[in-house]
Amino acid sequence: MQDYLQNLLQQRQQAHLYRTRLVHDSPQTPVLTINGQQILNFCSNDYLGLANHPQLKIALQQGVEKYGVGSGASHLVNGHTQAHHDLEQQLAAFVGRERALIFSTGYMANIGIITGLLGRNDAIFLDKWDHASLVDAALLSRAKLYRYAHQNFAQLENHLATSKEIHKLIVTDGVFSMDGDLAFLPQLVELAEKYHAWLMVDDAHGLGVLGETGRGSVEYYQLNATDVPILMGTLGKAFGVAGAFVAGSELLIETLIQTARSYIYTTALPPALAVTLQTSLNLVSTETWRRQRLHTLIHYFCQQAKLKQLVITNSITPIQPIILGDAERAMRVSQQLLQQNILVTAIRPPTVPQGSARLRITLSAAHTESQIDYLLESLHKILNL
Ligand SMILES: *Cc1c(COP(=O)(O)O)cnc(C)c1O
Helix, strand or coil: CCCHHHHHHHHHCHHHCCCCCCCCCCCCCEEEECCEEEEEECCCCCCCCCCCCHHHHHHHHHHHHCCCCCCCEHHHHHCCCHHHHHHHHHHHHCCCCCCCCCCCCCCHHHHHHHHHHHHCCCHHHHHECCCCCHHHHHHHHHHHEEECCCCCHHHHHHHHHHHHCCCCEEEEEECCCEEECCCCCHHHHHHHCCCCCCCECCCCCCCCCCCCCCHHHHHCCCCCCCCCCEEEEECCCCCCCCCEEEEEEEHHHHHHHHHHHHHHHHHCCCHHHHHHHHHHHHHHHHHHHHHHHHHHHHHHHHHHHHHHHCCCCCCCCCCEEEEECCHHHHHHHHHHHHCEEEEEEECCCCCCCCEEEEEEEEEECCCCCCHHHHHHHHHHHHHHC
């Protein structure tokens, strides 16, 4: 085994795909402490700057006072507290659905939803750029997997027309996590209707960020619960805490309580986190200036990047990739940025397609214009523009 592992790691290294973890020692804020140094952070998913919010810290402490630390059991045994229950109701109301069900992570939510709904005789349709957790869920469900090229709806329609399986589920990221572009949901809604398929949106990066009131990509396109009957959202990104949920009809949620194995066979999220998430949801709904500030900064970033001849995409979300092509170059630029005390991770295959290694810059409402200026000036120099 040792030889095999040594070999495997060597191959990864030679292909510039070896992954290491960065250790930091501070809250998730725009400036991180790494080895005692202050480093400017442009790779967090804490889009609204809530992860270190004083009200959330107090809520967590109060939650611990009331409920202690561990939930002690799964939801179906006796781990389901009033705090979890209230959170589910508040989340359902927020996204305008009958009910919601919370999971410990987004990865687990996707596994549970998809394997809980589909089996051997069914079909699932995934965009090539859908999140890894959706691909894993599809494989685990044993449903027939149809993948279509990114946003290629003609190919999707072709798959839908030829599939003979009983139930069809189309699943898409609301905002694609590595490119920051939006799924064109109206088209997917139309195709789902035409071919009697169900539609599920994973809105990990849209929820809290998009739409007037932060209800995500579904709100952005002014769609409703009939258009998108299965909505999944995560609570560790814009919500600044941890966890995830699925929202939909009474029947959908009751079914998943019976069938979603990653819901049933796991210890419930600590109740204090459910308490914290209620406060977080309240902040996401009421502190609308955070969303506005984030979009102001996104606009500023794009405008200034163009002035500096940086090639950006047309992403309107806090995810702003700079595509560099080969993995080695992406790694080198990321390291050069770090020498300037700027942290931007290089994203390489297999997370993104071959030849599209990139810097994945993410913005937060907590950043300042001068921090963005410093990032862009440094990039301008490093890339010799
Ligand atoms: C982050 C992410 C997930 C996983 O959520 P976690 O709570 O981090 O497990 C699922 N889907 C998408 C699109 C994501 O970006």
